[in-house]
Amino acid sequence: MSHPSLSPLLPRLREELFEFLRIPSISARREHKDDTRAAAVWLRDRLERAGMAAEILETPGHPVVLGEWQEAGPEAPTLLIYGHYDVQPAEPLELWTAPPFEPSVRDGRIYARGVADDKGQVFLHVAALEILLSQGPLPVNVIFLAEGEEEIGSPHLLPFVERHRERLAADAVIISDSAMFAEGLPSLLFSLRGLAYTEIRVRGPRSDLHSGAYGGAVPNPATELARILASLHDAGGRIQIPGFYDDVVEWDEETLEGIRTLPFSPEAFREGVGAPGLHGETGWTPLEQLWVRPTCEVNGLLSGYTGEGAKTVLPSEAMAKVSFRLVPDQDPKRVVALLRDHVAQVASPHVSVEVEELHSGHPWRARPGGPFFEAAREALEATFGVEPVLTGEGGSIPIVPEFERILGAPAVLLGFALPGSNMHAPDEWFPEAHLEKGIQTLLSFYTSLRS
Amino acid sequence: MSHPSLSPLLPRLREELFEFLRIPSISARREHKDDTRAAAVWLRDRLERAGMAAEILETPGHPVVLGEWQEAGPEAPTLLIYGHYDVQPAEPLELWTAPPFEPSVRDGRIYARGVADDKGQVFLHVAALEILLSQGPLPVNVIFLAEGEEEIGSPHLLPFVERHRERLAADAVIISDSAMFAEGLPSLLFSLRGLAYTEIRVRGPRSDLHSGAYGGAVPNPATELARILASLHDAGGRIQIPGFYDDVVEWDEETLEGIRTLPFSPEAFREGVGAPGLHGETGWTPLEQLWVRPTCEVNGLLSGYTGEGAKTVLPSEAMAKVSFRLVPDQDPKRVVALLRDHVAQVASPHVSVEVEELHSGHPWRARPGGPFFEAAREALEATFGVEPVLTGEGGSIPIVPEFERILGAPAVLLGFALPGSNMHAPDEWFPEAHLEKGIQTLLSFYTSLRS
Numbered sequence: 001m002s003h004p005s006l007s008p009l010l011p012r013l014r015e016e017l018f019e020f021l022r023i024p025s026i027s028a029r030r031e032h033k034d035d036t037r038a039a040a041v042w043l044r045d046r047l048e049r050a051g052m053a054a055e056i057l058e059t060p061g062h063p064v065v066l067g068e069w070q071e072a073g074p075e076a077p078t079l080l081i082y083g084h085y086d087v088q089p090a091e092p093l094e095l096w097t098a099p100p101f102e103p104s105v106r107d108g109r110i111y112a113r114g115v116a117d118d119k120g121q122v123f124l125h126v127a128a129l130e131i132l133l134s135q136g137p138l139p140v141n142v143i144f145l146a147e148g149e150e151e152i153g154s155p156h157l158l159p160f161v162e163r164h165r166e167r168l169a170a171d172a173v174i175i176s177d178s179a180m181f182a183e184g185l186p187s188l189l190f191s192l193r194g195l196a197y198t199e200i201r202v203r204g205p206r207s208d209l210h211s212g213a214y215g216g217a218v219p220n221p222a223t224e225l226a227r228i229l230a231s232l233h234d235a236g237g238r239i240q241i242p243g244f245y246d247d248v249v250e251w252d253e254e255t256l257e258g259i260r261t262l263p264f265s266p267e268a269f270r271e272g273v274g275a276p277g278l279h280g281e282t283g284w285t286p287l288e289q290l291w292v293r294p295t296c297e298v299n300g301l302l303s304g305y306t307g308e309g310a311k312t313v314l315p316s317e318a319m320a321k322v323s324f325r326l327v328p329d330q331d332p333k334r335v336v337a338l339l340r341d342h343v344a345q346v347a348s349p350h351v352s353v354e355v356e357e358l359h360s361g362h363p364w365r366a367r368p369g370g371p372f373f374e375a376a377r378e379a380l381e382a383t384f385g386v387e388p389v390l391t392g393e394g395g396s397i398p399i400v401p402e403f404e405r406i407l408g409a410p411a412v413l414l415g416f417a418l419p420g421s422n423m424h425a426p427d428e429w430f431p432e433a434h435l436e437k438g439i440q441t442l443l444s445f446y447t448s449l450r451s
Numbered sequence: 452m453s454h455p456s457l458s459p460l461l462p463r464l465r466e467e468l469f470e471f472l473r474i475p476s477i478s479a480r481r482e483h484k485d486d487t488r489a490a491a492v493w494l495r496d497r498l499e500r501a502g503m504a505a506e507i508l509e510t511p512g513h514p515v516v517l518g519e520w521q522e523a524g525p526e527a528p529t530l531l532i533y534g535h536y537d538v539q540p541a542e543p544l545e546l547w548t549a550p551p552f553e554p555s556v557r558d559g560r561i562y563a564r565g566v567a568d569d570k571g572q573v574f575l576h577v578a579a580l581e582i583l584l585s586q587g588p589l590p591v592n593v594i595f596l597a598e599g600e601e602e603i604g605s606p607h608l609l610p611f612v613e614r615h616r617e618r619l620a621a622d623a624v625i626i627s628d629s630a631m632f633a634e635g636l637p638s639l640l641f642s643l644r645g646l647a648y649t650e651i652r653v654r655g656p657r658s659d660l661h662s663g664a665y666g667g668a669v670p671n672p673a674t675e676l677a678r679i680l681a682s683l684h685d686a687g688g689r690i691q692i693p694g695f696y697d698d699v700v701e702w703d704e705e706t707l708e709g710i711r712t713l714p715f716s717p718e719a720f721r722e723g724v725g726a727p728g729l730h731g732e733t734g735w736t737p738l739e740q741l742w743v744r745p746t747c748e749v750n751g752l753l754s755g756y757t758g759e760g761a762k763t764v765l766p767s768e769a770m771a772k773v774s775f776r777l778v779p780d781q782d783p784k785r786v787v788a789l790l791r792d793h794v795a796q797v798a799s800p801h802v803s804v805e806v807e808e809l810h811s812g813h814p815w816r817a818r819p820g821g822p823f824f825e826a827a828r829e830a831l832e833a834t835f836g837v838e839p840v841l842t843g844e845g846g847s848i849p850i851v852p853e854f855e856r857i858l859g860a861p862a863v864l865l866g867f868a869l870p871g872s873n874m875h876a877p878d879e880w881f882p883e884a885h886l887e888k889g890i891q892t893l894l895s896f897y898t899s900l901r902s
Contacts, residue, residue: 206725274657
């Protein structure tokens with residue numbers, strides 16, 4: 001299925017996307033609460049202008065934007081398109097080449113916080129739907145659901161979906177919030193890792209003390225935290241929390257074989273991330289470490305004096321943010337419980353230690369095949385001229401397994417970002433050319449569902 | 452030797468001290484450079500008004516304030532009074548009950564950054580000299596030296612003392628920058644620990660990465676830093692850096708016996724600092740751990756995301772401030788070299804690690820006895836009505852051993868703060884009554900030197 005050139009429309013679409021990106025909808029920050037709502041309002045208005053019935057539905061946190069076009073009739077399939085309009089915090093700001101909320105284009109890349117994850121990709125769907133609805137009725141019913149809390153673990157989305165399960169009834173869930181395997185090589189996802197994100201706090205003396213006057217006799221919470229963190233892995237990168245691997249199921253040989261045949265250079269990957277070396281669980285390749293193996297990462301550390309120069313303080317507290325990526329069938333609640341047991345086991349009795357669960361999500365494994373998966377595969381091939389590959393995704397979209405469970409509909413994940421797009425990092429970018437190619441793919445996808 | 456009551460003078464002296472304390476002379480912070488100089492100017496002016504010849508002498512950093520009164524003649528002994536007019540940073544500001552640079556009095560304590568360490572104690576000497584000089588000539592020559600870089604490791608004081616060694620020639624060095632052993636129990640110091648303060652930086656990927664998309668295959672610098680820090684001590688609190696204890700000399704039985712007879716309750720000490728337990732090198736009592744044993748402390752930790760909520764970042768860098776307190780005859784340069792060797796040994800080859808030396812000082816051991824030490828002992832007993840005890844000090848005053856080496860004069864350390872005075876911590880305080888008692892002691896001390 002071919003479509004007329006999008007070229008005449010692109011300048012306007014690009015300007016609209018930039019408008020969306022300029023709204024600092026950082027869901028994690030209280031001070032950006034109004035901005036986050038402003039992004040929801042922008043999106044609702046945009047869906048209405050595209051020809052859908054759209055509204056903002058409140059949750060105890062940031063609201064959900066819901067757009068609906070149900071005129072294809074009860075015989076036609078219904079697609080639930082899911083995305084999120086919130087973004088990660090932009091810190092450290094000094095590492096951005098240009099301001100994160102002022103989109104800029106350099107060397108064929110659009111740079112802005114959220115351009116890849118996920119506002120840019122949400123916008124592809126809005127634009128495709130607008131174009132199709134301006135031409136006539138769609139062959140499918142469409143429900144468009146964008147939440148504002150994905151980056152803080154979607155705390156209110158699951159109850160929302162459960163409460164509205166009838167209104168959200170669909171035959172497939174379509175999500176564009178990921179990357180292609182490589183430039184020119186589109187992909188469909190076969191997995192997402194789950195997540196268990198915690199904060200570990202160690203408390204020693206009541207207040208910060210002089211490290212000379214007190215050091216040596218008073219427990220140091222930063223030292224004790226380091227000992228806890230060092231106990232999480234063995235030298236081979238294997239997680240040492242007792243029971244952690246109990247629920248990990250083996251992957252089928254076909255999937256593992258598919259991973260092995262992907263064009264992937266560990267050395268190019270290492271150069272891309274700019275680390276002196278790669279390091280992961282012994283016995284697995286980097287792609288396996290990223291897609292089919294669980295991991296434990298320290299996401300943040302804070303204690304004592306961290307400014308310029310030397311301050312001889314014995315800190316009162318030390319904090320680490322520690323998160324786990326999970327694979328089927330690990331359960332995030334169980335992993336946090338195992339972490340708590342382990343920390344209680346290894347922590348010094350001379351300090352107090354607390355493990356708080358900040359958020360979590362289950363891992364997901366795709367069910368390839370079926371009409372929607374095949375339609376996505378064909379649309380990608382039609383636009384990019386290459387058959388898409390099946391890939392895993394190390395990140396998490398916690399609602400995906402929940403959608404499948406509650407709605408009984410398979411999820412299809414086709415993403416248009418590229419590897420190294422700095423999602424969650426400074427200088428996040430999205431390929432300028434994929435604004436057109438993404439919309440083109442989605443136009444093919446939607447129209448191919450005409451039965 | 453008795454003196455007329457100081458009561459009529461106290462309100463004015465207190466107001467002058469408060470004026471001094473209001474100047475935020477934080478030597479570690481570039482933005483307080485002018486404030487630090489303002490404190491020097493204030494002190495010079497105050498010394499001149501007390502009747503001394505005073506001037507500001509430049510260094511490559513913050514200046515030295517030098518006051519001189521040499522009219523007792525070449526036969527009379529000369530005292531070098533040393534102190535510092537700079538203060539520690541005041542962070543974390545939110546833990547101060549009242550603003551750190553607005554002195555306040557609560558429950559008999561004066562609260563302000565620097566009131567104990569060391570502006571308040573410097574001021575005791577200024578006030579005592581003013582009172583004595585208003586009554587007639589002093590029995591001793593006095594050189595008053597206050598530096599502005601003690602809290603950043605006195606980087607320019609040693610060359611200053613070496614350059615001015617003839618002008619600074621003295622028979623004793625008098626320092627008030629420490630605490631009494633307990634309320635009502637004055638003390639003279641027999642030791643100071645040395646210091647080696649470093650910053651360890653671990654670098655992994657070039658920039659922060661998404662911990663889902665990259666976690667598991669890319670080395671995590673925060674995890675690697677934790678492993679390095681955890682390698683510094685064994686479970687018994689003994690430092691595991693090879694060679695670290697090589698130069699530690701045994702203390703004499705008299706000193707150790709003196710420590711054992713001091714009135715000290717570990718449980719009261721633990722309650723005072725508010726920690727769940729005490730923890731130090733196995734086989735030594737808390738006072739020994741603080742005074743005669745070396746230590747290694749983590750003073751600060753920073754990596755990745757440390758704000759509210761969850762950010763799934765794999766950090767690019769991780770930093771720890773790590774310092775050592777040293778005892779005779781450990782050498783700070785050698786300790787840093789041993790640390791570097793140890794870190795190179797234990798660090799992962801997949802990250803890059805750097806150990807920077809931020810500052811250092813040698814340990815010091817007093818030579819008790821001699822006329823100045825005895826005069827200080829008698830003055831303390833006259834004021835407080837109790838014979839002073841000999842105590843160690845876990846903190847460092849790096850210039851003390853250098854003064855002794857360059858000037859060939861013994862140092863006498865008599866301090867008027869009290870334990871738990873929060874030097875280097877929020878809510879630093881000094882007992883209100885010790886403004887009078889400190890001046891009284893120093894009046895007795897100076898006048899008793901009349902031969």
